[in-house]
Amino acid sequence: xxxxxxxxxxxxxxxxxxxxxxxxxxxxxxxxxxxxxxxxxxxxxxxxxxxxxxxxxxxxxxxxxxxxxxxxxxxxxxxxxxxxxxxxxxxxxxxxxxxxxxxxxxxxxxxxxxxxxxxxxxxxxxxxxxxxxxxxxxxxxxxxxxx
Amino acid sequence: xxxxxxxxxxxxxxxxxxxxxxxxxxxxxxxxxxxxxxxxxxxxxxxxxxxxxxxxxxxxxxxxxxxxxxxxxxxxxxxxxxxxxxxxxxxxxxxxxxxxxxxxxxxxxxxxxxxxxxxxxxxxxxxxxxxxxxxxxxxxxxxxxxx
DNA sequence: CTCCTTATTGATAATGATTTTCATTATCAA
DNA sequence: TTGATAATGAAAATCATTATCAATAAGGAG
Ligand SMILES: [Mn+2]
Ligand SMILES: [Mn+2]
Ligand SMILES: [Zn+2]
Ligand SMILES: [Zn+2]
Numbered sequence: 001x002x003x004x005x006x007x008x009x010x011x012x013x014x015x016x017x018x019x020x021x022x023x024x025x026x027x028x029x030x031x032x033x034x035x036x037x038x039x040x041x042x043x044x045x046x047x048x049x050x051x052x053x054x055x056x057x058x059x060x061x062x063x064x065x066x067x068x069x070x071x072x073x074x075x076x077x078x079x080x081x082x083x084x085x086x087x088x089x090x091x092x093x094x095x096x097x098x099x100x101x102x103x104x105x106x107x108x109x110x111x112x113x114x115x116x117x118x119x120x121x122x123x124x125x126x127x128x129x130x131x132x133x134x135x136x137x138x139x140x141x142x143x144x145x146x147x
Numbered sequence: 148x149x150x151x152x153x154x155x156x157x158x159x160x161x162x163x164x165x166x167x168x169x170x171x172x173x174x175x176x177x178x179x180x181x182x183x184x185x186x187x188x189x190x191x192x193x194x195x196x197x198x199x200x201x202x203x204x205x206x207x208x209x210x211x212x213x214x215x216x217x218x219x220x221x222x223x224x225x226x227x228x229x230x231x232x233x234x235x236x237x238x239x240x241x242x243x244x245x246x247x248x249x250x251x252x253x254x255x256x257x258x259x260x261x262x263x264x265x266x267x268x269x270x271x272x273x274x275x276x277x278x279x280x281x282x283x284x285x286x287x288x289x290x291x292x293x294x
Numbered sequence: 295c296t297c298c299t300t301a302t303t304g305a306t307a308a309t310g311a312t313t314t315t316c317a318t319t320a321t322c323a324a
Numbered sequence: 325t326t327g328a329t330a331a332t333g334a335a336a337a338t339c340a341t342t343a344t345c346a347a348t349a350a351g352g353a354g
Contacts (some may be wrong), residue, residue, distance in 0.1 A: 077224040077229060077278075082224060082229045096266060096270060096272050096274070098272070099275070099276075105270055105272065107266045107269065107270055110259075110262045110265070115257045116281065118257070119243060119254045119281060120283075122254065123243060123252055123254055124285065124286035125243050125245070125252065125281070125283050125284065125285055125286070126283045126284045126289050127243070127281050127282075127283040128246070128282055128283040128284065129246075129281070129282040129283070130279065130280065130281050130282065131224075131278065131279065131280045131281075131282075132277065132278065132279050133277065133278040133279075134263065134266060134272070134274050134276070134277050134278075135274075135275055135276040135277065135278075136267075136272050136273045136274040136275040136276070137272065137273045137275065138271065138272055139271035139272070142273050
């Protein structure tokens with residue numbers, strides 16, 4: 001699904017949820033849907049403002065809240081902070097993040113059930129959910145650090 | 148290693164680092180070292196204050212900063228917030244957290260290198276680090292939800 | 295053990311990100 | 325086109341975390 005399509009999907013999902021379609025929300029969705037990296041509210045505000053003059057930072061926070069509530073967007077946790085947002089995973093996916101440029105990409109989650117059973121057996125825990133995130137260098141940043 | 152031993156280790160490591168041994172720090176370390184769950188600064192303050200009258204919240208923040216810097220304590224990220232701290236992992240371990248009571252336990256990290264190579268191959272990313280965390284129910288909370 | 299340097303402490307004020315309030319404006323169903 | 329009301333942005337309020345600073349205590353030198 002390409003970026004404009006994602007934006008459209010988000011706006012429609014918001015409409016179903018009873019939220020109105022506004023210029024502010026469209027701008028915010030467009031920017032976030034086409035972002036290659038997870039963005040923090042202030043960045044998203046600065047970028048979205050270029051498409052929607054007069055946009056307020058509060059509206060960015062409020063829009064993110066709705067998108068997250070609908071499961072369309074997810075908060076990204078990183079060593080440097082946990083206030084960045086990115087398009088949510090589709091199905092069982094996890095994030096791979098470049099520690100140099102911040103580029104984020106989803107990959108299909110592997111079956112870790114054997115590991116989970118092992119853990120469950122050893123510790124008496126019933127595993128229900130898991131967080132997995134990889135950090136490293138994207139192709140571009142690998143080349144950059146080589147030269 | 149039992150809790151008093153952990154406390155001692157922490158205080159000694161801090162001493163090597165050039166930090167003085169004080170009643171406030173001892174109290175904070177004792178509480179955190181013996182905690183079964185990750186604790187947030189305010190909780191840690193409330194508990195530690197019982198062992199060190201007059202303790203200030205600021206000192207909790209400052210002590211956590213040092214312990215984290217020395218790699219003895221780690222911040223724990225959870226859906227509900229990212230301001231809790233717990234004894235750091237020893238070697239390659241990951242956390243298993245009970246979503247009902249918060250109980251946290253480390254388990255030995257499995258070898259996921261095959262998965263990482265797979266990801267690297269498909270996405271051109273060079274994997275350098277990973278975060279894995281499991282959520283579920285501890286034994287006690289499983290029983291509680293059954294009854 | 296005593297003294298002295300200086301790290302540590304807690305009270306207090308400052309900061310900065312996120313939320314709330316509220317009067318004005320815009321959406322969209324009828 | 326109209327009207328009920330959701331959405332907006334400016335401004336104020338919150339709240340966790342940090343910075344200041346004068347008083348105190350740790351611990352090495354003598
Ligand atoms: Mn986090
Ligand atoms: Mn691992
Ligand atoms: Zn990169
Ligand atoms: Zn539990």
